[in-house]
Amino acid sequence: MEAMLVLFFLSPIATFSENNKRLKRRSTEDFESLPYVCTLLNSSLWTYYGITKPGGILVATFNGFGIFVEAVYVVLFLVYVPKNMKVKTGILVGIVDVGFLTAAIVVTQLALEGETRIGAIGFMGCGLKIIINGSPFAVMVPNGxxxxxxxxxxxxxxxxxxxxxxxxxxxxxxxxxxxxxxxxxxxxxx
Structure with missing residues (x-):
């Protein structure tokens, strides 16, 4: 399972290497940063879950690796995104990866304790993971x-x-x- 998680985090490398011409032109062109921003948030939530849950060190370790990898992708987007999208991407990172994560940590630390806190963090992580994995189906829903x-x-x-x-x-x-x-x-x- 952990090997699959590592491969999941590393899977966009193929996209970047196939499209090396984009990096040479210093442009992300038609790529969107939202999947990487959301996956960074998801890795952060699961790392927080692993730190909070007794015996969750493995969850925290693999998702900590995910934070590192996804942060590299997000930085690449911030460096190579066209100037008109740089502000939008920066705001998105600030709201999702900094703001939402900070709010989740503060609220769960101040308002919840014990198993309730762990359950709430896990619920947020699962909900976000379902949205991330289900988002490609959003194109199919109106047609269906x-x-x-x-x-x-x-x-x-x-x-x-x-x-x-x-x-x-x-x-x-x-x-x-x-x-x-x-x-x-x-x-x-x-």
């Missing part, structure tokens, strides 16, 4: 929902395409022709 709604619409059309109008429908149509469509649906209380 659209597919389901479109399919439902086709089924409804197939069911009701040959339906005959009822006498009640023609009565409603007659009222609408007489101007009743402008009547309020809910009458005011007097």
């Amino acid at each position: 929902i659209g597919f389901l709604l479109g399919t439902a619409q086709l089924f409804l059309y197939a069911i009701y395409k040959n339906a005959k109008s009822s006498s009640n429908n023609s009565a409603i149509e007659g009222l609408m022709e007489q101007g009743w469509q402008k009547q309020p649906l809910i009458l005011p209380l007097h």
